Amino acid sequence: MxxxxxxxxxxxxxxxxxxxxxxxxxxxxxxxxxxxxxxxxxxxxxxxxxxxxxxxxxxxxxxxxxxxxxxxxxxxxxxxxxxxxxxxxxxxxxxxxxxxxxxxxxxxSGGVTLPSRVSGEASRAGEHSNGAVIAVWGPGGAPGRTTIAVNLAAEIAAAGHRVALIDADPYGGAVAPTLGLLDEAPGFASACRLAGADALDRAELERIAQRYSSPRASFDVFTGLVGPNRWPELARDRVGTAIAKIREWVEYVVIDTGFSLEHDEELTSDQFAPRRNAATFTSLAKADHVVAVGLADPVGLSRLLRGHAELVDLVDADRISVVVNRVRTSALGIDAYGQVRQTMRRFSGLSEVTMLPHDGRATDAAILTARTLRDASPKSPLRAAVREFAHEAFLPVPAADERRRRRVRRARRSAVAAAAV
CATH class of the missing domain: 3.40.50.2300 (Response regulator)
Structure with a gap:
């Protein structure tokens, strides 16, 4: 509809x-x-x-x-x-x-792959067909997975795409309260149950999805579990089928995953018992791109480095984008951005890391009003950084913008040449 x-x-x-x-x-x-x-x-x-x-x-x-x-x-x-x-x-x-x-x-109904103003050129991150899936993962310690997932969905939707946001955290969902949505009936668990009964079609998706409404960036939300004890509802096969059905319905799927990558539970004697982390593993396997989020402090970076080493065993490294959240001098000292860059390069060999600034005022405003950063604080540095990351990593470059960038580059080269003379 x-x-x-x-x-x-x-x-x-x-x-x-x-x-x-x-x-x-x-x-x-x-x-x-x-x-x-x-x-x-x-x-x-x-x-x-x-x-x-x-x-x-x-x-x-x-x-x-x-x-x-x-x-x-x-x-x-x-x-x-x-x-x-x-x-x-x-x-x-x-x-x-x-x-x-x-x-x-x-x-x-969203069947057109690209919005009107976007040319058929691929972005620098590569081509994305209709139904691209982005999984947002991060280690324990609240690195900002939900914040990044919610605002990536908002920025991609604002670019003219049909977007669905899935809360697939088996330890309890946070997307619904973040956006002020009712979560008495977990939408993604409902989608999984219907998928298990081979009854998940477009009409059911529209029925169980909740709509985050915004004049500038609306998107559909499949809310998460209302309590961690309901994790068996997110069985591996059902999660995989539900994601596949949702990606046929929209252009982009953003998934807020769980934090744990442990396999210890699979050592139990009952090989057919449900696995608590199955939803996380399945989401990562189905994703075209994985965003690994960590906190910019000594503890958060240590957790991110250890988690990233486990993540590359599950996902191809070229499908992973590393994002370091809440970069600030108060936790890292002088040249916080340089400290993060040096740490990631030294201990993991990562030279390309996206860093997001600490912006407590903007995030507090978003939480207080249960809105996205785009709606609650559109001019905040954090919102601008998330928007830039979304456009650079996932969205095709409009031809007009590319021509503008080329003109700017030519003008800069001309200015440098004139100064040299």
Whole structure:
């Protein structure tokens, strides 16, 4: 189900409206001019805008406004000239104005791999197909797994992608209280039970998922266990099937995993008994990319180094990104960033480490309001660092941004050459 805003010719709207509602979508706005539509985006918070491809409605300002809020923009072109205009401003989701609703359903429901403004170029981190899975892992000691997972989901959703956040921690979930969601019925455990009965389909996913709503970055959440004693509900096969079904439903899946990588429980005499850490092992195995999070203090770095050595036995090293959280001079002394970089390079051979600044004010604001950093403190240094990491590691680079970067690099080289003369 998607929240739709119609900004097309009345005849086109009349033809599509009934089918859209019958398909289960909610229409939140209709028949507005471009300026009114842009002003209403924050108020009505649509997931998808269906707009005419004529110059009177579709322009770079509308495209940028939708991109900024993570809203999918789909254009309906009545002529070759309108189609060319949409392509010229960078919109790739363009359909014929005479298309039936069945032709639009895939775009409206998130079936298009990339958002409108993103070209087909791969990011520096490599290509990611529809359904990429990102597992966020970290050792014991509260290094910030849930904070990173929640805000990665928010930043990827804000870039225009359909995202699902899974709380798969078998020791008790923290995603629901972090986002102020009700967790009487754990969503991911429900998905696993349905998967075990071969009954997990799209309708059930939409039913059990909770929606974190934001004008700029909404995403679906499968809440975690309400108590650690319910861990047998997250059996290995069921977890694997549930993740596979969810990744078919969305573009990106972010998983908040458990901390323990112990195999001791498998030495028991009952080889068919459920394993407490099975959900964590399965999430890591199913992930296309693993984010290993550690704390920037002597104890936290020691735990991260030991945990990373165990993690590379389970996951290929090229699929792991190491993130050091809460970097601060009060715990590491002068040049805290240099200390972290030197420690990781010396003891683990890691030269590429993402470091996130300590920002207690922003994280406290997010916890107090049960919101993401993007919503609670959008200008905070921590939120900016998480956004940069998400874009660098997981998201394709928009062609316009790449051209801008090239112009900046050329300008810098020219400035250096002029200074040398």
């Amino acid at each position: 998607a929240r739709l805003a119609f900004a097309v010719e009345p005849s086109v709207e009349d033809r599509l409206l009934a089918d859209a509602v019958e398909a289960g979508h909610v229409v939140v706005a209709r028949a507005m001019v471009r300026a009114e539509l842009i002003e209403a985006l924050d108020v009505v918070a649509p997931d998808v805008v269906l707009a005419g491809a004529g110059r009177a409605m579709l322009d770079a300002e509308l495209l940028e406004a939708c991109d900024l809020r993570g809203i999918r923009l789909v254009a309906l072109a009545a002529s070759d000239a309108e189609r060319s205009h949409a392509r010229a401003i960078g919109l790739h989701e363009v359909f014929d104005a005479g298309s039936a609703w069945a032709d639009l359903e895939a775009a409206v």
